[in-house]
Amino acid sequence: MPRSSNASSSKSGSVTLAMVAVRAGVSPQTVSNAINSPGMLRPETLARVRRVVDEMGYRPSRAAQALRTRSSKLIGYGIQSAPLSSPVLDWFLHALSHSAEVAGYRILLFTSALGDTPLKSYEELLGRHDVDGIVLSGTERGDLRQKWLTQKGVPFVAFGRLWSGRQIGDWVDVDGASGTEAAVDHLVSQGHTKIGFLGWERGTSGAGDDRAAGWARAMRRHGLTVRGARGQSDNGIDPARIAVRPLLEGGATAIIAASDMLALGCYQALRERGAVPGRDVAVVGFDNAAGTDLLSPPLTSIAQPLDIVGAQCIRMLLARIAAPELPPQRLLLAPSLVVRDSSSRTAQFSPS
Structure with a gap:
């Protein structure tokens, strides 16, 4: 009788991996192996743990799985809370999302604060979500984000150079x-x-x-x-x-x-x-x-060439995630002039 009562209360509450381990009489690592690497356990142990998992209604969280794999398959990207949307950054986000999806990742959007507290939104993101890395855009003189992320050990890549001081981290930019x-x-x-x-x-x-x-x-x-x-x-x-x-x-x-x-x-x-x-x-x-x-x-x-910028940002970021000790990568891409009627007429006169 106490057993069924306990199971009922566990289903209605927040069931943790540790609770499953106590009920099954195994270690938390064994429960993790039953969920993520079942081939490591003996058949009878695996069956017992899975039975308790089902009884208690335990569901592993995304964060718990990220701890095992060291990968959430999420990339953070901050969009500025400005009244005017930038067509360039809109298209860059489209290209970035497509390249991330091809690589098996998703872009997690968050609002990047303007003004005197540009790092607050990044700190909140890292406190609430497991992201594998960050993509920056809108780089400017005195930008604090690159140094801060480096000190935190967070992989990142920037669309845009640092325009003052020493270059930090990986970036892709257009010349x-x-x-x-x-x-x-x-x-x-x-x-x-x-x-x-x-x-x-x-x-x-x-x-x-x-x-x-x-x-x-x-x-x-x-x-x-x-x-x-x-x-x-x-x-x-x-x-x-x-x-x-x-x-x-x-x-x-x-x-x-x-x-x-x-x-x-x-x-x-x-x-x-x-x-x-x-x-x-x-x-x-x-x-x-x-x-x-x-x-x-x-x-x-x-x-x-925003399609190329997006693809190269994802390539660089995944390389940085896989090998944090790599030397910095910097890529400067050439734009192209698209000639139309506003400049195709030969100058023969002074302006009105």
């Missing part, structure tokens, strides 16, 4: 400077000599400064001036519309924007002046976001 250099070369081949650059404020974005550096390097290589040809804007179409005006008033016949969103602001500014993008002033964006080919005119843009 934005080579992309804007290619854009300048293309515009020069179309006859443009006054090529402006519209980016974000200096020092606020490592990627943005990298893209500006490529533009400046190519301009000097072609013997063209950069003085007064760089504009700064907040992220958004309307700020870009205002920020590009001085470049147009200064005689720019072509504008390279640090993002497709900034390029859309250039489109609006040109139309306000009675000018036509592509016909009167060439415009080049960055990211080749969905829908850029449907604009009027279709936007020339620099495309990031």
